[in-house]
Amino acid sequence: MWIKFVGYWYAEPMSTGPSPSIVLGEGLTVWLTGLPSAGKTTLAAALEKRLLAEGHRVEVLDGDVMRTRLTKGLGFSPEDRDENIRRIGFVAHLLSRNGVIAVVPVISPYRSVREEIRELHDGRFFEVHVATPVEVCSERDVKGLYARQRAGELSGLTGVDDPYEPPVSPEMVLHTETSTLDESVEALWQALHS
Numbered sequence: 001m002w003i004k005f006v007g008y009w010y011a012e013p014m015s016t017g018p019s020p021s022i023v024l025g026e027g028l029t030v031w032l033t034g035l036p037s038a039g040k041t042t043l044a045a046a047l048e049k050r051l052l053a054e055g056h057r058v059e060v061l062d063g064d065v066m067r068t069r070l071t072k073g074l075g076f077s078p079e080d081r082d083e084n085i086r087r088i089g090f091v092a093h094l095l096s097r098n099g100v101i102a103v104v105p106v107i108s109p110y111r112s113v114r115e116e117i118r119e120l121h122d123g124r125f126f127e128v129h130v131a132t133p134v135e136v137c138s139e140r141d142v143k144g145l146y147a148r149q150r151a152g153e154l155s156g157l158t159g160v161d162d163p164y165e166p167p168v169s170p171e172m173v174l175h176t177e178t179s180t181l182d183e184s185v186e187a188l189w190q191a192l193h194s
Contacts, residue, residue, distance in 0.1 A: 027096035029089075029121055030192070032105040033114065033167060034130030035159040036145050037137040039176035039184070040105035043130065046185045048103055056101050061088055063106035076156050082113045089117030096124045109158045111165040127170040128188060134159045136177040 030047065032040040044060050051058045066088050067074070074080040085108045092102035108114050118125045137159070138146040148154040149161065156162045172191050174184050 026124075027099045027101065028124050028126055028192075029092040029096045029102045029104060029117075030188075031092070031108070031114070031117070031125060031127045032103070032130055033108045033127065033170075034132060035134055035137045035164055036107060036157065037140040037142045038130040038132035039140075039174075039181075040107075040130050042181060043128075043174070043176070043184055043188065044103045044105040046181055047188055050185060050189055051101055051103075057099060058101045058103060059095050061092055061095075061102055061104045061106075063088065063104075063108075066091075066106075076162075078110065082110060085110075085113045085117065089113075089120060092117070093120050093124075096121060107158050107164070109162065109164045111167065114167065126172070126192065127167055128172045128174060129167045129170040130176060131166065131173050132176045 030044075032044055034040055041062055041064075044062065048058050048060050063084075067084065070091065071084045071087050074084050085106065088104060088106055092104050095102040108117075114127065118127065141147055145154060145157055146160070149157040158164050172188065174187065176184055179187070
């Protein structure tokens with residue numbers, strides 16, 4: 001059964017489809033999607049540490065880091081955002097099919113491209129919606145994006161003046177505003193091991 005985490009264990013299936021058969025040692029992509037400052041990168045780093053301690057091969061493909069190399073030169077138009085996600089998703093696919101757990105904290109605002117990436121992975125895809133409300137993300141404002149948007153220095157901020165399309169049937173939903181980092185990582189770890 002897929003798990004929905006809302007500050008406590010909630011035993012309602014997230015999907016009517018069968019639970020994925022996940023064998024971590026055979027490779028997997030853990031796709032963390034959500035708004036800017038939702039906690040995706042923080043979760044990814046903590047999950048990476050835990051999986052490495054278990055002896056897994058793990059690679060984090062952080063969206064900000066990928067934009068400095070793999071997708072350098074792409075802007076923030078819908079087309080460029082889609083291409084950014086396709087490239088990151090392809091690298092994650094290559095890693096996962098070769099036995100690596102790819103942890104991918106990226107905003108990935110558009111549902112259709114996330115579904116493309118899911119299909120590419122042929123069952124080795126575990127989508128986590130880091131469903132932190134925009135008000136909480138704006139308060140955290142880790143990179144100062146929300147402040148810049150309010151000041152009129154930035155437009156096209158996902159979830160504010162550019163759309164974010166939440167997943168319809170993710171394998172897991174995390175609400176980082178109502179749980180600690182340790183609780184969120186534990187819930188995700190448990191879901192990956194169930």
